[in-house]
Amino acid sequence: MNAIISLCHFCELHGPKVLFCTQPFHPEEKEVGDNEGETDISGHRRVISPSAALEPQTPQTPTCGANSLPSYKNDLCEGCTSVHLGFVSHDDDAGVSYMSSQRPQHRDVFAMIRQSCIRSLSCEVCPDQEGPIFFGDDQQGNTISYTFFIKDNQARGFQRLYSIIVVMMDKIYLLNSWPFLVPNIEVVVKHLKSKAKAVFEKEQVKFPQRPSASVNPRTFIQQRGGNKPVRSLSELTDDKNVFKILHMSFVWILKACGNRLSEALLEGAPTEDSIIDMERQEVTEEDFVMLYSKKLTVEEEVEEAVDAVRYATLNQPTQTEPVDDGSPAFKDIRHILSLLGPSLFHVLAHHVVVGNQIIIRADGRTLMRTFLEALTCLLPRGCFKAVAYSDVYVESYKCNFLGLDPRISIPPHVNKDEKYLLVDVHRKPDFAFDGSTDPFAGYDFKFSSSVTFQPNSVPTVLTKMEFAIRNTNLCEEVLDQALVCYKEEWMNKVKVLFKFTKAGGGRSDEDMRSLMKIVGAVDVDRPLLTYWMKGLSDQYKKHILTTSKQAQVS
Structure with missing residues (x-):
């Protein structure tokens, strides 16, 4: 999940502060300074925590490079400090590393997190004071913020305001993740609140104070007995490993949320061609059953078997590539257009789209097969029934594309009753080879048909x-x-x-x-x-x- 999850709190001395953040890094991302204009929410892969070079007693952030952070030496206190070195977890399977630190290293990313932190602890108010809320925009990022209070015996009102924010640029992804993020963030919040409440109750017993109703601003500091004005989360929960636990929790939330929702390319409903392909698939595991096949009678089975032996059809799947006999091959439909010219190509395409049988006679089987294959783009898959080569005429109800031996004549009944287009391809006898690289140099195409189309009878889709x-x-x-x-x-x-x-x-x-x-x-x-x-x-x-x-x- 390409997002940053952060823990923020409202400091009595410094206002809203980012306390702890966890973000993923991917191997392909660049180092800081490789691209100063890059503002990806994940920043970069190899990064040093801003607090890695800090002294324990004087927290500050070094300034080096255009994207480094400004100095916070005079703007931090013990309550605003979480970890000095940070934590790193590696997901070898996904190739993602998760790093937790005081704040993001990249200047632009930190500015985005800082802005969300301020809004979550000030102007963006949950109706119940505690709970989740969504805000953001495309420029500053989109945020899910969960605000809550932590018990503190030394704070004003005996509680401190915290928030956990998830910042992401993808608004739709973040909103779709709301049902997952909010309940799991709530688990983390309840864990922190329960530990802080236990510490608060112990301190109440150890250092009894007046009822909160009698406490006024003048006597509040005196009642605290000169204690520290702010305390760290580790002290409030009495858990030195609280940020380790937060790191593991935040890493799990980011990883699990990323696994929960994944992007997929939606291709829409299947086309008729794809459905036809599925219907022609064979089931070879159980009894060699053909999907969506029709039951044949005994006579039909015999006829199908004879045809299977006699004809090598384009529609039937082959285990090996067709053998090249050395004859010229058509590359695609545009190749046919360039060889025939616009007029003959228009006649050919018109016959194809209305279902008239296309018969090609030529010496080369490769030539005939590639010619018929190139015409497939003009028809739906279910309309294409081809016999790439035959030494006898095949009726039009069996195939609408036929490669015929050049020595075979068209039967008389076909000339009389059937609608067809015959394409004869032969080399000119008087052709003198001139060194041309065109394999079809010297070839001639002759059309003959039983049908003549009117100029105004062209289908709209063919145009x-x-x-x-x-x-x-x-x-x-x-x-x-x-x-x-x-x-x-x-x-x-x-x-x-x-x-x-x-x-x-x-x-x-x-x-x-x-x-x-x-x-x-x-x-x-x-x-x-x-x-x-x-x-x-x-x-x-x-x-x-x-x-x-x-x-x-x-």
Whole structure:
């Protein structure tokens, strides 16, 4: 916990004073003087206590360096002094050291603690005089202060005012720690008060005085018999090890509070792609059960087995990296754009996002595989079903991305009934190598399709994706996140459409147009929205359908 916990008291001679403080130090923090402008609440790691160089009878603070403290030679008394050397505890597991001393060594940190000390013992008053209170700001730090009284037979009113303060810059963290800090500080306070009360009662018996009601300011000093005007906490509690106990208590509070609350990066709800990935995970410990898998009939099992042997799919996990056959490889979606040009790339991307089958024929398997892999960023994970290489045509309902042997022709029924885009990649026969370093030098891309798109039929999300891909100011990482955001935005629209059509009963065209307007879609987006329903996870589909049936029954 990056905070400082301190014991303060109100001296009859000098006013509010910091008596004892404990703070953590981390290995990576710098020495004093390495950065004079640094005002971290933890200061530095290796530090000498301000009272380490003090003489026992003349407490003072040495002044050395810009961040050292001013002299307190004439501003301290026995009641304002706690320890001369201090205490250090090391947490080897966490790599943190805790040091307790009279006051923080760093000038700016001490100023912050001093300000909190003054406020806790003067203007920041707890309603019950004793108890916790919160105050602070972003400049001077935030403070939880617990004020309390210690019995003293020689003090005005027979008690002295103390406070334990926890100072931290992080307001939210400190307030969230209130339920932990206040009860544990209260335990320390009760321990000090009980020991001081026992000493007070002994002194009352040993040195009887008049009832407090008859004591007035004129006779008070006389009744004390010329005793010391202030006494240290060790004397008030009759415990020479009281500051050792405080050190251990404060160290435990800081460490335990830090372990209680830890910062975590919140990533929000999982995306549909991440849910799809979880659904495709295999459970290999018990009977090799596939999570969220569907039960297959005997015929389906045979067909799946044949397909598994025949096709090397991108969707199936592989234990080894794909073998490189030496053919050129596509790096990413921008590489495809640079090779095809804006016009052909637009046609390709349009076919991809609306679910038409993409067939690539080329001599190199690496070329076909990397081409299909680069297109995955345009679709939700659940919509991508690929066969990286096949020596026979595979129907579109089995895969929407197909790498086909260049000697294989497209069946007649596909030309007639199916929507597809065929990409033939071959090297120009008359190409003369000119020493270019481009591996695709001399390659030609030819498109043929059974579908012709109208210029005004471009889906809205595709326009946004193409703009981001063409924007060279976006690095690869930013582009990837932008495409993820676009896909997730439109998958949310798909969820609404799925619930509206599949689980909502019969809907009219007018209802559909109203819904499209509400979700921010237009008519040209319908093919994309309909196809992207395949990208919804089985969990979501089952949840919506089950909820709908339960609502209809009730």
